[in-house]
Amino acid sequence: MAGLEDLYREIILDHYRSPRNRGELETPPAHRAEGFNPLCGDEIVVYVEADENDRIRDIKVGGQGCSISQSSASMMSGAVKGKTIAEARGLMGAFKAMMSIHETDIGGDGSEAEQGIDSPVETIATAELKLGDLEALRGVVKFPVRIKCATLSWNTLNQVLEEIEAD
Amino acid sequence: MSETNEAKPDTPSTGPPKAFDVAAIRADFPILSQLQTTSDGSKKRLVFLDSAASSQRPNQVLDAMDEVYKTGYANVHRGVYQLAERATNAYEGGRKKIARFIGAPDAAEVIFTKNATESLNLVAGSWGRQNLGPGDAVLITMLEHHANIVPWQMLAAEKEFEIRWVPVNEGGELILDTLDQLLDGVKLFSFTAMSNVTGTLTPVRRLVDAAHAKGALACVDACQAVPHQPVDVTEWDADFVAFSGHKMLGPSGIGVLWGRRELLEDMPPFLGGGGMILNVTTEGFIPDGLPGKFEAGTPPIVESAGLGAAVDYLSTLGMEAVRQHEIELTAYAMRSLTEALGEGLTIHGPSEPAARGGVLSLTLDDVHAHDISQILDESAVCIRPGHHCAKPLMRHFGVSATARASLYIYNDTDDLDALTEALVKARKFFAL
Ligand SMILES: Cc1ncc(COP(=O)(O)O)c(C=O)c1O
Numbered sequence: 001m002a003g004l005e006d007l008y009r010e011i012i013l014d015h016y017r018s019p020r021n022r023g024e025l026e027t028p029p030a031h032r033a034e035g036f037n038p039l040c041g042d043e044i045v046v047y048v049e050a051d052e053n054d055r056i057r058d059i060k061v062g063g064q065g066c067s068i069s070q071s072s073a074s075m076m077s078g079a080v081k082g083k084t085i086a087e088a089r090g091l092m093g094a095f096k097a098m099m100s101i102h103e104t105d106i107g108g109d110g111s112e113a114e115q116g117i118d119s120p121v122e123t124i125a126t127a128e129l130k131l132g133d134l135e136a137l138r139g140v141v142k143f144p145v146r147i148k149c150a151t152l153s154w155n156t157l158n159q160v161l162e163e164i165e166a167d
Numbered sequence: 168m169s170e171t172n173e174a175k176p177d178t179p180s181t182g183p184p185k186a187f188d189v190a191a192i193r194a195d196f197p198i199l200s201q202l203q204t205t206s207d208g209s210k211k212r213l214v215f216l217d218s219a220a221s222s223q224r225p226n227q228v229l230d231a232m233d234e235v236y237k238t239g240y241a242n243v244h245r246g247v248y249q250l251a252e253r254a255t256n257a258y259e260g261g262r263k264k265i266a267r268f269i270g271a272p273d274a275a276e277v278i279f280t281k282n283a284t285e286s287l288n289l290v291a292g293s294w295g296r297q298n299l300g301p302g303d304a305v306l307i308t309m310l311e312h313h314a315n316i317v318p319w320q321m322l323a324a325e326k327e328f329e330i331r332w333v334p335v336n337e338g339g340e341l342i343l344d345t346l347d348q349l350l351d352g353v354k355l356f357s358f359t360a361m362s363n364v365t366g367t368l369t370p371v372r373r374l375v376d377a378a379h380a381k382g383a384l385a386c387v388d389a390c391q392a393v394p395h396q397p398v399d400v401t402e403w404d405a406d407f408v409a410f411s412g413h414k415m416l417g418p419s420g421i422g423v424l425w426g427r428r429e430l431l432e433d434m435p436p437f438l439g440g441g442g443m444i445l446n447v448t449t450e451g452f453i454p455d456g457l458p459g460k461f462e463a464g465t466p467p468i469v470e471s472a473g474l475g476a477a478v479d480y481l482s483t484l485g486m487e488a489v490r491q492h493e494i495e496l497t498a499y500a501m502r503s504l505t506e507a508l509g510e511g512l513t514i515h516g517p518s519e520p521a522a523r524g525g526v527l528s529l530t531l532d533d534v535h536a537h538d539i540s541q542i543l544d545e546s547a548v549c550i551r552p553g554h555h556c557a558k559p560l561m562r563h564f565g566v567s568a569t570a571r572a573s574l575y576i577y578n579d580t581d582d583l584d585a586l587t588e589a590l591v592k593a594r595k596f597f598a599l
Contacts, residue, residue, distance in 0.1 A: 066535035
């Protein structure tokens with residue numbers, strides 16, 4: 001049986017206690033999207049400013065949530081800052097693959113948390129992309145109801161990226 | 168365990184009132200004797216503190232349902248063979264018991280739905296669709312569950328009436344100073360008898376009277392009231408009362424809408440299909456009388472028998488005694504939690520235990536409710552994190568989630584000590 005230390009790794013608690021890239025960006029030039037976890041009421045706002053080469057120049061995260069959703073958001077922001085949108089999507093796919101073991105089993109409710117990154121870039125990305133700190137969230141898959149907490153910020157990021165691309 | 172699954176006598180056994188015997192009650196609930204294995208391999212007694220979401224059910228209810236499935240199951244109302252008659256008797260027998268339990272003058276006023284949510288949607292979709300339009304208003308309160316908000320918002324989008332809100336104060340109690348003004352032009356006042364977030368008990372009779380004085384109807388969301396306190400719809404003088412079976416020891420899949428006969432008779436059917444008609448031709452249909460008019464399709468047959476057994480069980484305990492037990496436990500919980508956790512702990516809602524039901528919505532320092540629940544699960548303590556389907560109220564309190572512990576007949580002070588202990592652990596774990 002999975003223990004709490006599988007879920008609450010020190011690095012997760014560290015990101016939770018001192019989240020990176022908290023705040024807001026002016027829109028425009030930045031784009032903004034809101035994500036909700038309808039199960040627990042977590043709300044997250046992701047701001048992304050991309051340059052003309054589709055590189056993520058800046059990213060900020062607002063909203064409130066549990067330690068898993070907040071630390072995941074913090075790690076996500078650090079991981080994609082400075083990357084191109086394509087690279088960010090690669091990371092998203094890799095993260096999603098790491099989390100995907102159970103997500104389809106726990107009864108998708110068709111909510112926004114479900115949409116978006118269902119067709120990630122090929123999973124070979126998993127091996128090649130370095131998830132870094134994000135690896136610490138691997139233990140979340142042992143706690144299926146918390147997977148949505150971990151993926152919330154990524155799904156929200158996906159919404160922002162879609163908006164940027166539609167622009 | 169009961170020997171027979173026939174209706175238990177409705178007259179509780181006479182003799183001196185016995186003390187509330189939680190150990191004996193618990194013995195009737197097989198699920199509560201389970202042990203939960205935690206990550207260190209140890210086994211812990213299940214501490215179930217989530218009855219506001221859904222209660223557990225005793226053998227008496229399970230047996231009553233089994234009995235119908237094993238000996239008297241068929242579809243209702245349509246067969247002439249004996250089995251069908253027995254099933255119909257089981258189904259209608261449940262209705263009669265529930266009518267008696269809530270003081271309904273007439274069992275035909277008890278409509279079975281699938282849950283309180285459907286009951287409230289029935290009021291909106293049938294009465295509301297017939298009676299509401301531009302210039303009208305429906306009054307609800309900031310304490311409401313989404314089940315008593317969204318049906319009105321859905322209908323308002325179509326019928327263009329106004330939705331007004333009775334405000335609440337910091338203690339989670341309704342602010343009634345402006346009630347009369349708010350009721351001006353209102354056709355229906357729909358409100359909860361007890362908040363599922365703060366446990367706030369609302370002054371039902373006073374609210375009903377205020378509505379009637381302004382010519383409005385009163386609809387009571389009694390989902391958290393009927394399971395926990397004596398309820399008499401006639402004493403309330405309400406027009407509609409909605410509740411769910413699964414929160415009061417009954418099965419899931421059955422809910423109740425009680426309505427005043429004259430109103431129900433004037434209302435159009437909600438769902439169409441078999442079982443709700445007198446006649447159907449190529450030109451149209453004639454709806455059945457009460458309660459059939461509102462019970463399209465195969466109803467919750469076995470669930471009615473189960474809910475009947477549930478109200479028998481509660482009647483035997485006595486609803487006054489149930490309420491008293493919960494007040495005592497609530498007072499104990501508020502005291503011991505505050506002592507152990509002090510600053511940093513907020514128990515949302517009224518500070519006076521007698522002014523609230525057995526629902527304790529907590530926030531603890533900056534530890535998120537989700538994380539609290541996760542730690543508590545390690546101690547086999549089941550509570551619920553989240554917004555509890557009452558987002559407007561949560562926003563009012565400025566929180567996105569609370570950790571909610573809720574009490575029922577099978578809980579005792581040991582359960583609350585386990586809760587307190589687990590919360591102390593959670594605080595330590597997340598000490599920021
Ligand atoms: C006050 C209140 N109203 C309505 C409901 C909805 O009940 P159900 O989900 O059984 O329809 C609930 C259940 O959480 C409730 O607590």
